[in-house]
Amino acid sequence: MADTVISLVIKRTSDLLIQKIVFLKGVRRQVERLQNDLVRMRCFLKDADQRQDDDERIRNWVSETRAAAYDAEDIIEIFASKVEFFTKKKGLVTKLTYYPLKIVNLYKIGKEIESLQVRLNDIADSREKYGIKNLGEGMATHGEELQRIRQSPPFSEDKDVVGFGEITNSLVAELLKEDRNRRVVSIIGMGGAGKTTLAKKVYNHADVRTRFNCRAWVCVSSSYDHKKMLRAIIKQLNEMSKELLEMLEQMEEEDLERRLYKDLQDKCYLVVLDDVWKEEVWDCLARAFPDVNTSSRLLLTSRNRDVAQHADALSKPHELKTLGQKDSWQLFLKKALDHGANSGCPPDLEEVGREITRRCDGLPLAITVIGGLLLAKKKLKSEWEKVLNNFSTHLSRSRSGVSAILELSYADLPANLKFFFLYLGLFPEDSVISVPKLIHMWVAEGIMQKRDAENLEETAAYDDVERLCSRNMVQVAEMTVDERIKSCRVHDLLRELAIRKAEDENFFQIHDTRDDKISAKSRYLAVHVLPWDENYFGTSTPPLRSLLFLNVHDFSLSFRSFRKLRILDLENVKLPYNLPKEIGKVRLLRYLGLRHTSIARLPHSFGCLRCLQTLDIRNFEPVIVSNFIWKLESLRHLYAYGMECDVPLRIEGLRNLQTLSRVRFDDIMHNNMITLTSLQKLWIWVDDKSEIDKLCLHLSEVGSLKALCLYRTQGREWPQSLAGLSKLHHVTELKLIGRGLRMLPPDFPPNLSRLSLKHTNLTDDPMPVLEKLGQLSFLEMTDATYGGPQHMVSFGNGFLQLKFLELSRLYALHEMNVEKGALPQLQCLRIRKCPSLRKLPEELKHISTLDVIELVNMPKDFISGLDADMVSSVPNLRMF
Incomplete structure (x- = not known):
């Protein structure tokens, strides 16, 4: 990871030299020399990153190198921003006044760069001093070590399998399909989810053994050896003799591929490729598996969906989810008490047992490892509590290598x-x-x-x-x-x-107890619990780049010491006061999250935050903003629910602004929106006096605008005319939100492809109007009512391009009517919390494109009454 950091620092310092050349010209040669030092350092980092888990010296060296790279970027960027502030857009007198400060800062950055170069030289020298010059020699890879732990014969099937019944039947059915072509059936899931266990269950299934007269199993793993894999499969297909073994050892890759191809050519074979990590691994192996109309199959397991889809784009991977609470508890009882779930758990152990199960978070491997550990211990509450209190340690030290298996995914x-x-x-x-x-x-x-x-x-x-x-x-x-x-x-x-990895690499720190000490080296800090002492950063403030307060309610914070911050997230924090004016000195700040805080006003010093990209002030109460938004030249996303301005909001000239959320109608009309050349998403509060036709004319020349949302305060009337929407040729996504909307617009944007109607109460069924929108591919109706007959929504012969339909919280909806030939392109239907809906229309099963039906929070009677033919006709029926 340090290699990535240094590569980006080199790229960013290059960009800074180009962008800020006027401000950096006094130290340009020093910055270029610093870049060259980092380039030389980077040459050793790829290997060091891969090996630092095995040697603490390497880990410390990588950490020191990364810290130096961060400091280099900070020094250059802070200096450039200061000099730019002194000189940009200022008159001659002001520039002359600030000239001495510029000279002082030029001298300071020169000294800081000199100091940093000495530090980089020391780091380079220590690499040889600590004997880490040749980092790539003599070290086993993660994959080689773990393969020895994991490898087991396919016939050693685990009998204590829970929760795999349905997916096993589905996999067996797919393997046995009447399809003469060679197909690949895939199982995907996170490490430890039970992919190998499931594959063994399928491999040993009676119907599978009967169908395939030739079977083989090979564990591929992350440390892939092509010749080794080919030999392993050939050995399972042939009676081994000393001569054949010697011949296989001498064969080159092409000869091994030809031999395997010949062995399989006239057979109906099943080969399991367990634990495939890379697409190129499949490409190598696939050449040796003939596709000659024998209904042969390959069963592939992988942690990576892309690998499975690459192997066979026509076969949808079977995703193995983690276990739910019920199945987790059943598996735990089998592993920890060595008896069926029906026997139950001793009452005095149940509470701690369920907490141990919860900590496993549905991962079968973790439940199996912890359960096996408990099985060997006395059935005493104190013994189980010791295991719970040392949960992570037991998983990392276990022979089955739960942590090691998960670390493989990280290492890859x-x-x-x-x-x-x-x-x-x-x-x-x-x-x-x-x-x-x-x-x-x-x-x-x-x-x-x-x-x-x-x-x-x-x-x-x-x-x-x-x-x-x-x-x-x-x-x-x-x-x-x-x-x-x-x-x-x-x-x-x-x-x-x-x-654990972040702590090893000194990457970030989490403050989650009251007596935690904040490291002076922390670059990324998440505060989950505040200490009693408000001055918990101590005398030495860490060089933080990200500071996140999560689940913290009240605190006070000074910004004087956080000049290097890029990210500050205060969401849900109830500050006892408004932000201090010192926030304007955090000039590198790019993300500021103030959502659901108690802040009532932003200080005028905000105008100094020229690097700010995202400002989120979505609060329940209005936030007063002075006339400074137009100064935030890097601003990309402004989210505001009730922003109020001392003077009309000025946003003209913000050429980077992409999202402008929930601003008032009058604020939009006061600005020349054509100057917002990157604006893509716009969310506007309208009231009964808002002239929507004038608004649309105002926005019609904003060529970048793709998504528009008009929001109306609940319970009030909408403006009479929405006809101007037809002028918005660039808009492809439209949201209309608000109870007062009783009539649909007479016309919509001509290129509209996505439409959302929320919290509306229309007087008529909207479908006869909406079905005529020729390019509409996405329709969402949420908490929307209308005065249609018998609370029905009717889909006629329109909606020729509609692919995605969501009906959510339509509490009065009793019936859906889909005419024959309607919705010919529908791919996904989601119905969420429609408690009065009696059933799904039978016509849905005749829509050949329908791939997914999602039913979320629907009544039990509705679920139990689903038509069997409907269930079987839709490839993916999901219920939550």
């Missing part, structure tokens, strides 16, 4: 994903983390790289969230109906791994 991450995974460890246990918020934070860290003019850092950050989810390092908590990730969470045991 690219360096930038390691950074992001560790960052997630800052959030409290069981946190549901907003993905947009997470993305804004990651972008503020500066580690994301802009791909091109159309794909900003936010796009790259979202892709990395998806990659972490695909690798089963992060769990999806909530998705939109069109499968965009809204929120995520980290499994408790993976979070503990992130915290």
